[in-house]
Amino acid sequence: MPTETTKSIFLTGAREASPFILVVGPFGLLFGVVATEAGLNVLETMTFSILVIAGAAQLTALQLMTENAPTIIVIISALAVNLRMAMYSASLAPYIGPAPLWQRALAAYFLVDQSYGLAAVKYETEPAWTVRQRMAYFFGTIAPVCPFWYLSTLAGALIGSSVPEWLALDFAMPITFIALIAPALRTRAHVAAALVSITVALGLAFLPYNLGLLVAGIAGMVTGAEVERQTMKRAAS
């Protein structure tokens, strides 16, 4: 008999995820405002946030669309930002892989930075949990985060074009992205990946169709992986 009920575990997840409201709220607001300024109506903006639920990829797509990049480049670049979701999926698979398919299908939809980060840490510290308890925790972390994401997007879309120009909203996106990336530069491999990406993107900015960004992304990825491999090899020898 498990000592913790699935309900109490769900509530624990919700409680532990609630600080993320502070991150998700402003981010959703920003997406709503920027999307409206770019000419998207409320329906398009909301569908975007509900179908994709990934702020960074959505803002990437918006930015490239306003630069009139070809549609295929917009899609590839934004999907590249979301490739990390595949890593999240792979990392959680051993823990929740045995759950019923409908639960896994639903969990996949809600697999976002916040739910992944919390669940990955929790599953390691609570190895005795059953698959049901793990699912309860996962859906608990979603409860405060995702509704807030939709609502803040809606709020942003409704405020939209009434944002005054002195707020220099054009630069909110770069600052938000830098603020997300800089704290994540934990290892030499992360730093190297970011530096290579910046250098290549600036050096190849003359290329048409934003191809420079694609090359920069691939170069950064390969650099990160290679630096990590060499660091591990050195540590092992």
Add this chain to the structure above:
Amino acid sequence: MIDTTTIWIVIAALGVGSYFFRFVFIGLIGDRALPAWVLRHLRYTAVAVLPGLVAPLVVWPPATEGQTDGPRLIAALVTIAVGLWTRNVLLTIAAGAVALYLGLYIAG
């Protein structure tokens, strides 16, 4: 102005693609292990793509017709420094915003 058809194509493609990435392992592959080199590359995707997206916007901002802009450049550098130092996303955004508005105010 962005073309409506383009917007819907992008939304649909990103919706389907992002769901596929999220579902592929927990849904299709189950608990079989992935080769280490694949995971190693996946780990660096966000940190490899986002800096490349932001860098040109910092150096050549569209809002100033691509002319390098002191307040924006300084705000970006402040944001990087505070982010590396505090490792706190919200604090870093706040610092970047303060630097930007202060810079724009001083530059008039």
